[in-house]
Amino acid sequence: MSTHPLSSSPQVLAFDVFGTVVDWHSGIVRELKLLRPEADGNAFVLAWRAGYQPAMRRVMSGELGWTLIDDLHRLILDGLLEQFGLGDLSEAQKQHLNKAWHRLDPWPDVVAGLTRLKKRYTLCTLSNGNIGLLTNMARRGALPWDCILSAEVFRAYKPDPATYLGVAKVFDLDPAQVMLVAAHQDDLAAARACGLQTAYIERPAEFGATRPKDVSPDPANSMHARDFLDLATQLGC
DSSP, X not given: OOSSOOSSOOSEEEEOOBTTTBOHHHHHHHHHHHHOTTSOHHHHHHHHHHTHHHHHHHHHTTSSOSXXXXXXXXXXXXXXXXXXXXXXXXXXXXXXXXXXXXXXXXXTTHHHHHHHHHTTSEEEEEESSOXXXXXXXXXXXXXXXXXXXXXXXXXXXXXXXXXXXXXXXXXXXXXXXXXXXXXXXXXXXXXXXXXXXXXXXXXXXXXXXXXXXXXXXXXXXXXXXXXXHHHHHHTTO
């Protein structure tokens, strides 16, 4: 379902990753259950994810220096361990759990959809995740990126304009020749403000079965798709 006709065909599709490409909720629940089968995985992963934006704001405000997402994840994790009965984990176990974000699985439609889209468009990530994390994730999930771009490249987290405009600069394109693909309306709104085209992807189960998302279309987006396969069809792939 397309929101409205494209003003021009994009040349580069830049993808948000967490929630859009990979299912972080199920992945982190699975990893915790391997360590502690009795733990409340749903509450744990939602608490860990809830710490993400506040932690980034500490960097953006200058309270913390530039910090990779791996390190922010560990900072948040350390604050949750006692609350969820994980205070007795060894350092090796803590490090392994923190790297669970590297081992997330793509949604079922992703690899096939990206493979179709790659025939016509240049595909890159645009994630706040660091390069090592995104590379490990791509290898594990067979994600066929042409290029991995990250907040680490621009030393700025989304929604800083430097990230969205940075993609256009990397490929020597006008912002309108880049389309951000994401499952988050705030991310897409920030990209539109920088002149990018935008495509919303429905991920109603991003926060798990107990917290279904509202995936209603926003007419401000260039496109609205059920998943990557639907997006590929709409984009003629």
